[in-house]
Each structure stands twice: as structure tokens, then as C-alpha cells.
Amino acid sequence: IQRYIVTKLGEDWIFLVLLGLTMALVSWSMDYASAKSLQAYKWMFGELKENVALQYLAWVSYPIILIVFASFFCHLVSPQAIGSGIPELKTILRGVVLKEYLTLKAFVAKVIGLTAGLGSGMPIGKEGPFVHIASICAAVLSRVMSIFTGVYENPYGYTDILTVGCAVGVGCCFGTPLGGVLFSIEVTSTYFAVRNYWRGYFAATFSAFIFRVLSVWNKDSVTITALFRTNFRMDFPFDLQELPAFAIIGISCGFLGAFFVYLNRQVVLIMRRPTALTRFLTKQQLLFLFGVLWKSFNMLSLCFSFVTQLMPRECINSLFDNFTWTKISGSPAPPGLGRSAAWLHPQVSVFVILLLFFVMKFWMSAVSTTMPVPSGAFMPVFTLGAAFGRLVGEIMATLFPNGILFDGIVYQILPGGYAVIGAAAMTGAVTHTVSTAVICFELTGQISHILPMMVAVILANMVAQGLQPSLYDSIIQVKK
Amino acid sequence: IQRYIVTKLGEDWIFLVLLGLTMALVSWSMDYASAKSLQAYKWMFGELKENVALQYLAWVSYPIILIVFASFFCHLVSPQAIGSGIPELKTILRGVVLKEYLTLKAFVAKVIGLTAGLGSGMPIGKEGPFVHIASICAAVLSRVMSIFTGVYENPYGYTDILTVGCAVGVGCCFGTPLGGVLFSIEVTSTYFAVRNYWRGYFAATFSAFIFRVLSVWNKDSVTITALFRTNFRMDFPFDLQELPAFAIIGISCGFLGAFFVYLNRQVVLIMRRPTALTRFLTKQQLLFLFGVLWKSFNMLSLCFSFVTQLMPRECINSLFDNFTWTKISGSPAPPGLGRSAAWLHPQVSVFVILLLFFVMKFWMSAVSTTMPVPSGAFMPVFTLGAAFGRLVGEIMATLFPNGILFDGIVYQILPGGYAVIGAAAMTGAVTHTVSTAVICFELTGQISHILPMMVAVILANMVAQGLQPSLYDSIIQVKK
Numbered sequence: 017i018q019r020y021i022v023t024k025l026g027e028d029w030i031f032l033v034l035l036g037l038t039m040a041l042v043s044w045s046m047d048y049a050s051a052k053s054l055q056a057y058k059w060m061f062g063e064l065k066e067n068v069a070l071q072y073l074a075w076v077s078y079p080i081i082l083i084v085f086a087s088f089f090c091h092l093v094s095p096q097a098i099g100s101g102i103p104e105l106k107t108i109l110r111g112v113v114l115k116e117y118l119t120l121k122a123f124v125a126k127v128i129g130l131t132a133g134l135g136s137g138m139p140i141g142k143e144g145p146f147v148h149i150a151s152i153c154a155a156v157l158s159r160v161m162s163i164f165t166g167v168y169e170n171p172y173g174y175t176d177i178l179t180v181g182c183a184v185g186v187g188c189c190f191g192t193p194l195g196g197v198l199f200s201i202e203v204t205s206t207y208f209a210v211r212n213y214w215r216g217y218f219a220a221t222f223s224a225f226i227f228r229v230l231s232v233w234n235k236d237s238v239t240i241t242a243l244f245r246t247n248f249r250m251d252f253p254f255d256l257q258e259l260p261a262f263a264i265i266g267i268s269c270g271f272l273g274a275f276f277v278y279l280n281r282q283v284v285l286i287m288r289r290p291t292a293l294t295r296f297l298t299k300q301q302l303l304f305l306f307g308v309l310w311k312s313f314n315m316l317s318l319c320f321s322f323v324t325q326l327m328p329r330e331c332i333n334s335l336f337d338n339f340t341w342t343k344i345s346g347s348p349a350p351p352g353l354g355r356s357a358a359w360l361h362p363q364v365s366v367f368v369i370l371l372l373f374f375v376m377k378f379w380m381s382a383v384s385t386t387m388p389v390p391s392g393a394f395m396p397v398f399t400l401g402a403a404f405g406r407l408v409g410e411i412m413a414t415l416f417p418n419g420i421l422f423d424g425i426v427y428q429i430l431p432g433g434y435a436v437i438g439a440a441a442m443t444g445a446v447t448h449t450v451s452t453a454v455i456c457f458e459l460t461g462q463i464s465h466i467l468p469m470m471v472a473v474i475l476a477n478m479v480a481q482g483l484q485p486s487l488y489d490s491i492i493q494v495k496k
Numbered sequence: 497i498q499r500y501i502v503t504k505l506g507e508d509w510i511f512l513v514l515l516g517l518t519m520a521l522v523s524w525s526m527d528y529a530s531a532k533s534l535q536a537y538k539w540m541f542g543e544l545k546e547n548v549a550l551q552y553l554a555w556v557s558y559p560i561i562l563i564v565f566a567s568f569f570c571h572l573v574s575p576q577a578i579g580s581g582i583p584e585l586k587t588i589l590r591g592v593v594l595k596e597y598l599t600l601k602a603f604v605a606k607v608i609g610l611t612a613g614l615g616s617g618m619p620i621g622k623e624g625p626f627v628h629i630a631s632i633c634a635a636v637l638s639r640v641m642s643i644f645t646g647v648y649e650n651p652y653g654y655t656d657i658l659t660v661g662c663a664v665g666v667g668c669c670f671g672t673p674l675g676g677v678l679f680s681i682e683v684t685s686t687y688f689a690v691r692n693y694w695r696g697y698f699a700a701t702f703s704a705f706i707f708r709v710l711s712v713w714n715k716d717s718v719t720i721t722a723l724f725r726t727n728f729r730m731d732f733p734f735d736l737q738e739l740p741a742f743a744i745i746g747i748s749c750g751f752l753g754a755f756f757v758y759l760n761r762q763v764v765l766i767m768r769r770p771t772a773l774t775r776f777l778t779k780q781q782l783l784f785l786f787g788v789l790w791k792s793f794n795m796l797s798l799c800f801s802f803v804t805q806l807m808p809r810e811c812i813n814s815l816f817d818n819f820t821w822t823k824i825s826g827s828p829a830p831p832g833l834g835r836s837a838a839w840l841h842p843q844v845s846v847f848v849i850l851l852l853f854f855v856m857k858f859w860m861s862a863v864s865t866t867m868p869v870p871s872g873a874f875m876p877v878f879t880l881g882a883a884f885g886r887l888v889g890e891i892m893a894t895l896f897p898n899g900i901l902f903d904g905i906v907y908q909i910l911p912g913g914y915a916v917i918g919a920a921a922m923t924g925a926v927t928h929t930v931s932t933a934v935i936c937f938e939l940t941g942q943i944s945h946i947l948p949m950m951v952a953v954i955l956a957n958m959v960a961q962g963l964q965p966s967l968y969d970s971i972i973q974v975k976k
Contacts, residue, residue: 193950194934198678201690208688210681214957217930221950228947232736256712450697454674454934463943467708470673470701477694 027161032219035157035184039150040226043188046131046142048234053082053135079136086132086389090125097125100141100385100392101148102203103491109178109204118155126152130390139328139381139399143189144392147200150185151178179205179212180219186455187220188227195455196220202449203488255420255427258412259468265408265434266441266472269401270479272378273445276397277484279382284494287386328395334359335402335435336460340413340428341366370407374400393487397446398439405438406431433465437472445476448486507641512699515637515664519630520706523668526611526622528714533562533615559616566612566869570605577605580621580865580872581628582683583971589658589684598635606632610870619808619861619879623669624872627680630665631658659685659692660699666935667700668707675935676700682929683968735900735907738892739948745888745914746921746952749881750959752858753925756877757964759862764974767866808875814839815882815915816940820893820908821846850887854880873967877926878919885918886911916940917949921956928966930957 057078064071090097096104096117108114116122126149133140154177182204187196197216201208341359359369381396409431419428440456443449453473457463480486485493537558544551570577576584576597588594596602606629613620634657662684667676677696681688821839839849861876889911899908920936923929933953937943960966965973 194946202693205690208690210685210688213682214930217950218954221947221954225947225951229736256709450694457937457943458946461944461946463937464941466674466938466941467701467705470697471705474698474701 028215031157031161032180032215033222034161035150035154035180036188036219036221036223037226038153038157039184039188040223040230042127042149042153043146043223043227044230044234046127046134047231049131050134053131054137057135057137079138082132082136083138083387083389086129086136087387089132090129090389093125094119094122096122097129097145097148097390098388099390100144100488100491101126101151101390102144102392103488103495105147105151105178105182106204106488107492109175110206118152120152120156123149123152123156126390133389133391137328138391139377139384139396140389141385141392141395141397143186143394145390146189146392147182147185147203148390150188151181154178154181154184176209176212176215179208180216183212183216184219184223187216188223190455190459191224191227192455192458193217193220193224195451195458196224198451198454199447199449202451203447203486257420258427258429259471261408261412261434262437262468262472263475265405265438266475267479268408269404269438269441269472270445270476271483272400272404273397273442273476273480274483276378276382276400276446277480277487277490279379280385280393280487281490281494283383283386284491328399332399332402332439335399335406335439336432338430338432340410340431341406342410342414343417366410367407370403370410374403374407377403393446394443397443401439401442402435403438404442406435408438409434433468436460436462437465437469440469441472441476444473445480446487448477448481448489450474450477508695511637511641512660512695513702514641515630515634515661516668516699516701516703517706518633518637519626519664519668520703520710522607522629522633523626523703523707524710524714526607526614527711529611530614533611534617537615537617559618562612562616563618563867563869566609566616567867569612570609570869573605574599574602576602577609577625577628577870578868579870580624580968580971581606581631581870582624582872583968583975585627585631585658585662586684586968587972589655590686598632600632600636603629603632603636606870613869613871617808618871619857619864619876620869621865621872621875621877623666623874625870626669626872627662627665628870630668631661634658634661634664656689656692656695659688660696663692663696664699664703667696668703670935670939671704671707672935672938673697673700673704675931675938676704678931678934679927679929682931683927683966737900738907738909739951741888741892741914742917742948742952743955745885745918746955747959748888749884749918749921749952750925750956751963752880752884753877753922753956753960754963756858756862756880756926757960757967757970759859760865760873760967761970761974763863763866764971808879812879812882812919815879815886815919816912818910818912820890820911821886822890822894823897846890847887850883850890854883854887857883873926874923877923881919881922882915883918884922886915888918889914913945913948916942917945917952920949921952924953925956925960926967928957928961928969930954 060074060078061071064074094116096114096119104114104117108117126145130140130142130145130149134142155174158177179200182200183197185196186199187193189196194217197213197220200216201213344360359366377396377400381393381400385391385393385396409429412434413429413431416429419426421427436456440453443452443455450470450473453466453469456469457466484490540554540558541551544554574596576594576599584594584597588597606625610620610622610625610629614622635654638657659680662680663677665676666679667673669676674697677693677700680696681693839846857876857880861873861880865871865873865876889909892914893909893911896909899906901907916936920932923932923935930950930953933946933949936949937946964970
């Protein structure tokens with residue numbers, strides 16, 4: 017028996033290591049491909065500066081071609097690859113058998129579709145599909161291993177393998193092993209076996225580690241650090257008197273998150289109803305072509321404020337920066353401002369730009385997550401929350417331009433900190449989870465705002481849970 | 497039914513808020529009382545400088561009186577209050593009924609005994625007993641609420657209430673809500689209901705928040721920050737080439753942690769065996785009186801290096817500091833060194849002091865956790881791990897005095913970072929948990945070392961789990 021256990025344990029280790037390794041490679045190569053695609057997009061746009069018509073054409077057609085390709089590819093290879101994947105996994109883990117959902121075909125369709133989708137620069141998330149990809153990977157891997165060894169029957173059944181797969185999926189998506197494990201637990205399970213916690217931890221850490229090493233090796237980043245690293249001052253990151261503002265962010269994000277879920281469901285339901293519009297546009301593809309066109313048009317009109325030039329990741333990085341935009345707008349840009357300059361406009365107020373960005377991005381994200389391509393909602397909602405938090409932070413900075421005085425120490429308002437808290441609260445409200453706070457810590461590499469963030473996330477959850485089901489439950493209800 | 501659910505939910509909220517509030521107050525007042533006691537101890541020692549004999553007497557008798565008081569108090573009021581509490585809770589949560597374990601009597605005995613124990617400056621942990629205290633608090637509170645409302649039958653039974661109690665206990669002990677919830681899950685449960693995760697989160701955050709606010713209000717700290725806040729540079733906290741050193745820390749901590757568990761069990765078993773020694777010292781009290789005496793004697797002999805002047809928390813703070821001790825020893829102390837100066841000695845090498853401290857503290861902690869007073873092992877092991885990590889860090893700093901060059905950037909070795917990693921790995925090995933890493937992030941307020949820490953903690957767990965049961969399981973086995 018001793019030996020039997022050792023072999024079993026050994027195989028479990030090999031399984032976890034292989035899973036982590038595969039997913040890290042997949043995640044990294046997808047990031048690489050989509051980054052190159054975005055670079056090409058930007059380059060093309062820049063090169064065509066002389067001809068506005070051509071520039072417009074390129075700006076609109078490039079994402080459309082990619083999205084249409086992604087949609088058709090998924091449709092042909094495996095329609096199961098469409099959407100986020102988390103709702104379906106949740107039902108599978110509850111015991112429902114979904115056909116052809118964990119096959120190699122779905123894997124290929126999801127990976128290629130998602131890469132094309134991400135490369136188009138649309139507000140599409142990577143997190144949800146990644147959970148699906150990792151789960152397929154785990155399921156296939158366990159089947160392959162059972163062929164080789166002949167005895168690898170998973171000791172606890174399918175559920176354990178899929179749970180670990182989910183954890184790895186979230187973990188290697190942004191290199192957040194801790195938050196990944198917790199998020200996947202909260203989202204997919206009702207009862208959770210603690211032994212999986214450990215296995216998920218191991219596989220996710222290994223995966224995140226390889227993922228980061230790959231990017232160091234590729235000279236993307238100098239060393240292993242957080243993805244959206246912030247540099248807030250640590251001595252006195254915030255004062256207690258700022259807490260009401262954080263609470264307001266939390267409560268507002270709760271309402272906004274519930275509204276996002278509502279809007280998302282309404283879009284699905286309207287598209288399904290047999291109206292004149294949907295009869296005319298029989299294929300969903302046509303409908304979202306229309307959506308993309310409109311979006312591109314909006315982007316062009318917004319282009320004056322330069323914000324749309326930012327790629328999704330740059331956008332989040334700039335929202336988290338250390339400057340107080342209301343203070344520096346008007347005056348010449350300080351050194352080190354970098355990409356955040358896109359948010360400043362000599363004529364238009366920062367508030368207007370942020371509000372416009374938020375409103376436009378809000379409905380665009382709600383619509384784009386219903387498109388028939390592999391797409392998650394995590395990252396778009398994260399960006400939305402960051403923009404909202406930044407808005408509140410900038411308002412606070414305007415209300416208290418000299419900071420808050422308490423006990424002889426002046427606390428300057430840090431709008432970037434508000435942005436981080438907003439991002440955590442909004443994602444928490446939409447997904448009904450608290451571990452988004454952990455993901456935020458890992459993404460920013462700073463934990464100094466832990467208490468206000470926890471308060472905001474919990475408040476957002478309380479409000480959102482009272483109003484609407486989580487986005488994943490909402491999708492499950494709609495798909496039924 | 498709707499209304500029924502609302503009332504139920506409302507009561508659940510009230511229960512969680514009350515639990516959090518009570519525990520925060522208990523935690524804070526215990527901290528306050530034990531800090532005052534330690535201050536008095538130090539003051540007395542300082543005042544008696546003229547008379548060495550009196551000074552010695554005071555140094556030895558003060559902790560003995562407190563410890564003996566704690567032991568007798570517990571013995572008289574409630575013998576169930578002795579020990580950590582986590583092993584017993586684990587058995588209760590598995591369904592075993594332990595008699596008189598969750599009564600108000602045990603609560604009083606544990607609180608007063610623990611305060612006296614902490615005030616004596618012995619290597620006693622607060623974490624384990626706090627889990628017990630919070631669980632009693634939760635159980636009593638739910639009973640009291642059922643009297644008032646008449647309908648408050650806990651919807652999911654006893655388990656849910658105790659699980660939340662555990663989470664609050666760890667969370668408000670050091671103000672680490674996140675790690676608290678995770679640690680309590682890992683330590684006490686096998687299967688975990690995700691709904692409790694959320695409830696635990698809420699209560700622990702609330703509790704930690706009140707706990708921190710109380711200390712701000714009392715001017716202990718200027719604002720809400722981490723308990724052992726570190727100030728490592730964030731741009732390039734570590735280089736990939738340092739990873740082998742981190743792995744070595746992890747593996748060594750695994751072995752040391754297993755040895756700690758082994759030693760702890762052997763001490764209990766030897767004390768129980770009917771030898772001449774134990775026959776002579778019929779009461780356990782006498783035996784530990786002896787232990788205390790010896791300890792104090794050792795402390796005096798060690799006193800030359802000033803390290804023993806440090807109180808437990810100061811000790812951890814100084815181990816986490818930003819200086820490289822091997823570099824500054826010999827030269828005049830740089831400004832801002834503060835309490836860390838206690839580790840430096842003009843004649844003795846830093847390595848010798850650290851090693852001596854580690855060895856002495858190691859067996860003292862293993863013995864002191866078997867004493868018949870409320871005492872946890874978390875904090876002593878944490879300190880041990882920090883000392884070990886610091887030792888490895890200082891050795892690394894000596895081996896690479898100019899830092900590690902990679903890709904044109906010079907990475908200076910940060911021995912403080914090694915100390916943090918060592919602390920997480922050692923506690924992880926002894927308790928067989930991974931969430932000690934999260935507790936470490938929350939305690940230090942920095943998450944920059946996440947990947948090496950996760951690697952070290954996982955390695956430590958792999959080694960320790962292969963060699964010995966966790967400390968709590970070991971105590972359960974011994975007590976059976």
C-alpha cells in the first residue's frame with residue numbers, strides 16, 4: 017500500500033507540474049501573439065497618417081476582420097468555445113454533463129479565437145476563457161496520463177481535476193496564483209475540499225512562475241514583478257477620514273455592477289426576441305459587425321482625447337499611476353508621466369474625459385461580452401472599476417487640494433489608490449466574490465490599501481448580491 | 497418565506513458584526529495589558545541597574561510569577577483553556593463532542609491566562625488561543641442571541657458558527673483578515689462550505705478594522721498600517737538568480753519545522769513517562785518552574801548581546817529591517833537603525849548571534865508550547881523562521897557583497913526579505929499550511945516577494961508533510 021500511495025502521489029505531482037507548465041506556455045504565447053497583433057494595429061494606424069480615409073478604414077476593419085475570424089473559427093470548430101466558460105464549468109462542477117465541452121477541439125477553438133479577439137483590441141477579458149482552457153487542459157491531460165500509465169485513475173474523480181484546472185487558469189492568466197485559487201473557489205464551488213486548495217496552490221504557483229520567467233526571458237519585463245505594478249507611498253497610504261469616500265466607491269460599484277449584469281442579460285434577451293431587427297439580421301455575426309462598426313466610430317470620435325490610443329493594459333497601468341491629474345492638467349507634463357498623458361487634454365476637463373470613458377466603456381463592455389467569440393468580462397469590468405475609482409479619487413483630490421490633516425501629518429489624496437479600490441470593488445460586485453481584492457494585491461504588487469479595499473469590496477458585494485445574481489449565474493439562467 | 501429569510505439574514509449580520517466587535521475589543525485590550533506588563537518588566541529591570549542580584553531576581557521572578565499565576569488560574573477555573581486550542585477545535589469541527597470546551601468559564605480562563613502569559617515575555621503565541629477564544633465567543637454569542645430573539649437557530653448548525661469564529665480569531669489577532677480566513681480554513685476543515693468563506697471574510701475584516709482603529713485612537717500607531725511593516729525597495733526586490741537561496745530556505749525550513757513538531761511531541765511524551773524525574777516533580781508546574789528558571793538563566797547569559805532585551809514584536813520588526821547587518825557591524829551605527837542595534841556586537845559576529853538565538857529559541861519554544869498555560873506556537877515559530885531566514889540572507893550578502901549583476905542591473909541582497917520568506921516557510925512547515933504566505937503579506941504590508949515566498953512555502957510544506965504530521969495533528973495524536 018505504501019508503494020501504491022507513493023506512485024499515486026508521484027503521478028499527481030507530475031500531473032500538476034505538467035498542467036502548470038502547459039498553461040504557462042499557452043498563456044504566454046497568447047499574450048505574445050495578441051501583443052504583436054496590437055502592435056501591428058497601432059503601427060498601421062500610425063503609418064497611414066496622411067490619408068484620413070484609409071486610416072479610418074484600417075482602424076475599423078482590422079478589429080472586425082479579427083473578430084469575425086474568431087467567431088467563424090469557433091462556430092466551425094467548436095461552438096462550445098463561445099463565451100466566458102466559467103458559467104458552463106460551474107454547471108459541470110455541480111454535476112451536470114455538458115456535451116463536448118472538454119474536448120481538444122474546444123481547446124483549439126478557444127485558444128485561437130481568444131488570441132484573435134484579444135489581438136483586436138476589443139474590451140474582451142482573458143480570465144474567463146482561460147479557466148475553460150485550463151480545465152480542458154486538465155481533463156485532456158488526465159486522460160492522456162491514464163493511457164500512458166494505465167493506472168492513473170484520478171483518486172477523487174473528475175471534480176478535483178477540474179477544480180485545479182480552474183485555479184491554474186485564473187492563476188497563470190495574470191500571474192496571480194493566490195488570487196487565482198481563491199477566485200476559482202468562490203466562483204465555481206459550493207463545497208470545497210481543502211486538499212484541492214493545496215494542489216491548486218502548487219499548480220498555480222508553478223504556472224505563474226513559469227509565466228513570469230518567460231516574460232523576463234523575452235525581455236518584456238526586467239525582472240519578475242507584478243503586472244500592473246503601482247508605486248504608492250507606503251508610510252501613510254491613506255487616512256481614516258478618507259474611509260467614507262472608499263465606502264462610497266464600494267456602494268456605487270455595487271449598484272453599477274448589478275446594473276452591468278442587468279444590462280448584459282437584457283442585451284442577450286433582446287437579441288433573442290424575434291423583432292424586425294433580429295429577423296433582418298438573421299446571423300448574430302451581422303449584428304455584432306454592426307456593433308463593432310459603431311464602436312469603431314465611437315472610438316474615432318473619442319480619439320481626440322487620445323485615450324483610445326491606449327491598449328487595455330496600458331489603460332489600466334495609467335489609471336493606477338501616482339499623479340493627481342487634476343493638478344497637472346494645464347501645466348506642462350511632469351517627467352515620468354508617460355502614457356497617462358493620454359488622459360489629459362488642454363481644453364477638456366479630466367472629469368469629463370473619465371466620465372465619458374466610463375459611460376462608453378460600460379455599455380460597450382456589456383454588449384461585447386455577449387458576442388459569439390471567446391470572451392470574459394473580468395478585465396473590461398476591472399478597467400471600468402479603475403476608471404470609476406479614479407474619477408472619485410480625482411474629485412476627492414479637488415475637494416482637498418492640500419490633503420487631509422490628521423494628527424500633524426498631511427495625507428495627500430492618492431487618486432491611483434482609489435482606482436485600485438474601484439477596480440477591486442467593481443469586479444467583486446459583478447462576479448459576487450471577495451477574492452478580487454487578493455487578485456488586485458497581486459496585480460499591483462502593493463498591499464498597503466488592504467483595509468479600505470476589503471471594506472469597499474464587501475460593501476459592493478452586499479449591494480450587488482441584494483440586487484442581481486452574479487454575472488455567471490445570470491448567464492446560466494439565460495442559457496437554460 | 498421572503499420575510500423569514502430577511503430576518504434570518506439580518507440576524508446573521510448582527511451576529512457577525514457583534515462577533516467582530518467583541519473580538520477586536522478583546523484582542524486590543526489583551527495587547528494593551530500585555531504591552532503594559534512588558535513595559536513594567538523592562539522598567540523594573542532598568543531601575544535596578546545598581547544591584548545586580550536584585551536585577552537578576554526581578555528578571556527571573558517576574559515572568560515566573562505571571563506564568564505560575566496563569567497556570568493556576570487556568571487549572572482552577574477551566575483546565576480546558578490550557579494549550580493552543582486549534583487541535584481541539586479541529587476535533588470538534590470533525591464532529592467529536594468535547595465537554596465544557598466552549599463555555600464562558602473557558603473564555604475567562606483563556607483570556608486572563610493568555611494575557612498573563614504574553615505579559616511575561618515568554619515565547620508564547622497569541623494566534624492559537626485566539627482561535628479558541630473567538631470560537632467560544634461565537635458559540636456563546638449565538639446562544640445569547642437565541643435567547644433574545646427566540647428564533648435564532650443557526651441555519652447550518654454549529655459548524656458554521658465555529659468556522660466563522662476561527663476565521664475571526666486569526667484575523668483580529670494581528671489584523672490580518674485575509675490570511676486569517678484562509679489559515680483557519682486550512683487548519684480546521686477538510687471540506688469547506690464556500691458561504692462561510694464570505695461570512696468569515698466579513699466578520700474578520702470588520703474585526704481587524706476595529707482592532708486597527710483602536711490602536712490608532714490609542715496613538716500606538718499613527719495610522720492604519722501593517723503590524724510588522726517592511727520597507728523593501730520595490731523596483732527590483734530580488735533577482736531570479738537568488739531563487740536557489742530561497743529554495744534552500746524553503747527546504748531547510750521544512751526539515752526544521754518537522755524537527756520542531758518532533759521535539760514538541762517528544763517533550764510531551766517524556767514528561768508523561770513515569771521516570772524518576774517526573775515522579776519527583778509530581779506537578780507539572782514544578783517542571784516548568786524549572787524550565788522558566790533555566791530559561792531566565794540562559795537569557796541572562798545571552799544578555800551580553802542585548803538581543804534578549806527585545807520584546808517579541810520588536811524582535812520580529814528588527815529581523816525584518818532594511819539593513820545588511822554584516823555590512824554595518826563594526827562601523828558606527830547608521831541613523832534609523834533603532835532596535836536592530838541589539839543584534840550587533842562589537843566583538844561577536846552577526847552569524848554567531850543569529851545562530852545562537854535560533855538554537856536557544858528553538859528548543860525553548862518547543863518546550864514552552866507544552867507548558868500548561870494558554871499558548872500558541874505560531875508566533876514563536878514565526879520568529880524562529882525570521883531568524884533563520886535572516887541568517888541565510890546575511891550569508892548571501894557576505895557571499896555577494898556587491899549584489900548580483902543581471903542584465904545591467906545590480907541587485908543588492910536584501911536580508912530582510914529573506915527573513916520574511918523564512919518566517920512564512922517555517923510557520924508553513926510547522927502548521928502544514930500555505931496561507932502563512934498571505935499572513936506574511938498582510939503583516940509586512942508588502943507583496944513584492946510573492947513568488948519566492950510561495951516557492952519557499954510550498955517546498956517547506958512538501959518536505960514537512962512527508963516527515964511529520966502538522967503540529968496540531970501531532971497534539972491531537974498525543975492527547976488521544
